Amino acid sequence: MTAIFFLFGLIFGSFFNVVGLRVPDRSLFSEERSYCPNCHKKLQWYELIPVLSWLFLRGRCSGCKAAISPMYPLMELFSGGFFAFSFWYHGWSLPLIYALLLGSLTHILIVSDIKYMVLPTPIILFFLALFAVYFLFDYPEPLWSPLVGGLLGAGMTALVILISKGGMGGGDMKLFGLLGFVMGVKALLLTFFLSAFFGAIVGGGLLVTKVISRKQPIPFGPFILISACITHFSGTMIIDWYLGSF
């Protein structure tokens, strides 16, 4: 069953790539087949198989030979792994659905943020609605937690934006608002802390190795989302460890 979840994760992941790529670009979800963004060659069925097609094409479009970013097969593997791990971790239960929603959100927004430096509002609102429906079946505890978490998430980010003058953007604020709503106050605070920590390490590392310059902005969304996923699966453990170390 875990293997089947892995396969489903790959297939959904390939769809999430398309969503993350097309929503910020305002391309419509017409019936139009997937195409190469460079030469607009329509892709054949054998060019649409998750991960394998990229390997088979050696990372290039079969029409114009433009390089296809390894981000796409890597993100498909991420969703495959995430779906499989979620099933292994939660089994058949409501929290499995919660985890799959969180993983899907993570995949779509990472693609948008890396490609365009944008966390699209329609995606954030769509997942806000999905999680609100989820909460009808699995009440958050305490009941006020989503509201307070959402306000705190957006408020804390707004404060950082004001103080740092552009360290984070409006998209980050909406995302932290959503995550506060979805995860509650405690998990939100851990996610906030972890994302700052990972962002500082990776950002600092890229600066020191001169991969990026000081003026070059790096998308912060991936750090937030990966931190949210880590918090979901091991947040209680990390908080216990932290409180226990005093």
Ligand SMILES: [Zn+2]
């Ligand atoms: Zn092409």
